[in-house]
Amino acid sequence: MRALARMMCAAVICGSLVCGALGAGVASAQPTAMGCTSGQLPNAAQILRCRGGVTIVAESGAIYTLQSRNRNGEVDAVDLKGKALLVDAPKHQGRNRFEVTTPQAIAAVRGTKWAVDAQDTRTSVLVLRGQVAVRRPAGNGQVVLGPGQGVDVDPGAGPLIVKRWPQPRVDALLARLGQ
Template sequence: MKNPARVAAALAASIVPGIALAQTRCTETTRFDPPLRVLHCADGLSLETERSATLRPIDRDGDGQLEGAEIGGRAVLVTLPPRSRPRKGGFQILTPHAIASVRGTVYAVDVTDAKTAVFVARGHVVVARRNAPGVSVTLAPGEGVDVDGDQGPLDVRRWPQERVRGLLERFGQ
């Protein structure tokens, strides 16, 4: 049986600067140039968010290892080393528009009211519409996709350097 308090805390939590997330075996730190909040987990997972972003860690089974996170706006840079302990079903970032799933990679997710943009710097990421998860695309390094509320096909593109630089500079990359 899942621990309801632990699950509720993980789902309801918005990362608060300076607070250790004991339930998830993750700690949070702040960077100032650029201004970011960084969630570091014991298994090597790192989630860097812009300070105004909301991020809710997801630990469905209460074992302290995140299965995913939900981001409500702004951007998150995800680093998941391939050597980290395997996760059942991989790791997922959930946005209002998309689900981005990985096993080991570095990728960025940028959320606005109109769309979610996913870009892969290293590894591979599977992206699907949140309201139609059965149809997905796989992104390779240098590729990105924009997911909006439409039901049309997802269009994978090699992103121009200006767009990549604009997104990654927000994380000091």
């Protein structure tokens, strides 16, 4: 686990359960339509390998929808509503940032790897390597996180406060993703 913590990662923990779950098979045709192949990991997590080099590991039962904002059929965003995702989105010249959107936050990054976990009332983002910009959907208050920094985003309008995540919190999230 500590070896993975040295890789480019960010963890986003967010809230509200709304859309279909790829991990549960509700949106099982979506990966193929988005140019992805899917497989299963030993801990029941689903792994998607998509065109453009994007890899997404979804915790069993994760609730999310893949997006192609520029409508070219390549995944460039994920709308997450529940549980955890680990996203590896390589840097591409001239492309939009890869985004993970949750009810409380938008985490945008260009060429890094991060995890996203949906809870009932908050979104938390942790960067292990690289940088991730985090803001509320309304656009108020943005922070840019560096390695080891995290932020908890609740539905309120208070300031976003950057903190360091303790290693047990990082390890627990990554373990749920089979990492």
